[in-house]
Amino acid sequence: MVQIATFLDDTSRRLGIGSATALRFSSRRRFTVVPVCCAECFSWLGVLTGNSRFYCCEYVLWMLISLSWAWDASECLHKSVRWSDTVTHAALLLGGLSLCFFNALLEIPHFFQYHPSDTMDTGTVEVLSILQCYQDSDSPLWLKRLPFFFCYFFGCSWGSCALCYRYLRRGLSARPLSHLE
Numbered sequence: 302m303v304q305i306a307t308f309l310d311d312t313s314r315r316l317g318i319g320s321a322t323a324l325r326f327s328s329r330r331r332f333t334v335v336p337v338c339c340a341e342c343f344s345w346l347g348v349l350t351g352n353s354r355f356y357c358c359e360y361v362l363w364m365l366i367s368l369s370w371a372w373d374a375s376e377c378l379h380k381s382v383r384w385s386d387t388v389t390h391a392a393l394l395l396g397g398l399s400l401c402f403f404n405a406l407l408e409i410p411h412f413f414q415y416h417p418s419d420t421m422d423t424g425t426v427e428v429l430s431i432l433q434c435y436q437d438s439d440s441p442l443w444l445k446r447l448p449f450f451f452c453y454f455f456g457c458s459w460g461s462c463a464l465c466y467r468y469l470r471r472g473l474s475a476r477p478l479s480h481l482e
Contacts, residue, residue, distance in 0.1 A: 304461060305393065306333035308468050309373040312390075316380040333369075336362050357412045360404045367404075371397030389467050396460065 340362040347355035374393035
């Protein structure tokens with residue numbers, strides 16, 4: 302998460318985005334580190350207390366973080382001249398918007414609706430509510446969620462590697478070659 306904020310911050314400087322049109326959300330402390338730490342705290346509070354409201358708060362924070370990345374990427378996209386910058390900033394913009402819409406349309410609605418097919422034991426339907434967590438390792442819900450987790454872990458890992466490669470490649474090409482002699 303700090304990787305994306307650092308990339309956007311450095312790219313905005315390289316593209317000459319001045320203080321008049323400065324990136325509004327790329328301040329690493331206020332709009333990246335603090336919300337990410339809060340989101341992780343909400344996640345752990347949900348795990349430790351079994352209260353699903355903390356997960357909902359976590360998803361809302363991730364939506365705000367992803368919107369800040371999308372905004373910053375759109376500002377950089379607007380100033381991009383090289384095709385590689387354009388592709389990178391467009392990918393970050395789409396990634397941020399995708400994360401926001403995924404949470405808004407797929408994750409958060411789980412807190413407001415419950416479908417009995419999510420559990421094997423139909424006797425627990427009356428006990429469950431949006432404020433309680435129920436774990437059943439034999440539930441078909443885990444099979445429904447497995448493709449998401451697979452794509453999430455591989456997508457985030459490879460996306461991080463691609464951003465790192467782009468960042469290092471752009472940084473190396475901008476350096477003078479005199480230091481190699």
